[in-house]
Amino acid sequence: MNLTALPEPAVVLAETDGGALEHAYGTAEDTPAQLVALLDGDQRVRSQALDHLHHVVHHQNALYVATVPAALYVAGILSDPRTALPVDKRPRDFPGPMRAELLGWLNSVADAADDQAEATMRRFGFPPED
Numbered sequence: 001m002n003l004t005a006l007p008e009p010a011v012v013l014a015e016t017d018g019g020a021l022e023h024a025y026g027t028a029e030d031t032p033a034q035l036v037a038l039l040d041g042d043q044r045v046r047s048q049a050l051d052h053l054h055h056v057v058h059h060q061n062a063l064y065v066a067t068v069p070a071a072l073y074v075a076g077i078l079s080d081p082r083t084a085l086p087v088d089k090r091p092r093d094f095p096g097p098m099r100a101e102l103l104g105w106l107n108s109v110a111d112a113a114d115d116q117a118e119a120t121m122r123r124f125g126f127p128p129e130d
Helices: 009-014 031-037 043-057 067-077 098-123
Strands: none
Touching: 009 031, 009 067, 031 043, 031 067, 043 067, 043 098, 067 098
């Protein structure tokens, strides 16, 4: 099996013009700073950055042009020890590790991509079950 290595997170940021990309609320010029904030030392800042991923970059399970570089960045930082730091989850939940939340987010993005691919295949007359 030949797997392509993920790009370095810093390279993803350097090569991505957030202002030229879109997310749920328009231009994604705010997204690169939010991606960097995922590794911030302040739990509140990390939690807000995670919220940005869930509610702006992948809002209501939709995929946007900004979702792709964000997913590459997130996948690239999973091995960073700072992803073991806690983030706030839902109200009344205990904080949990950022890494688990990021993996859940990536899973949601992958599921959405799979759903969109299936819908496209069906639209063109190629049902996946065939």
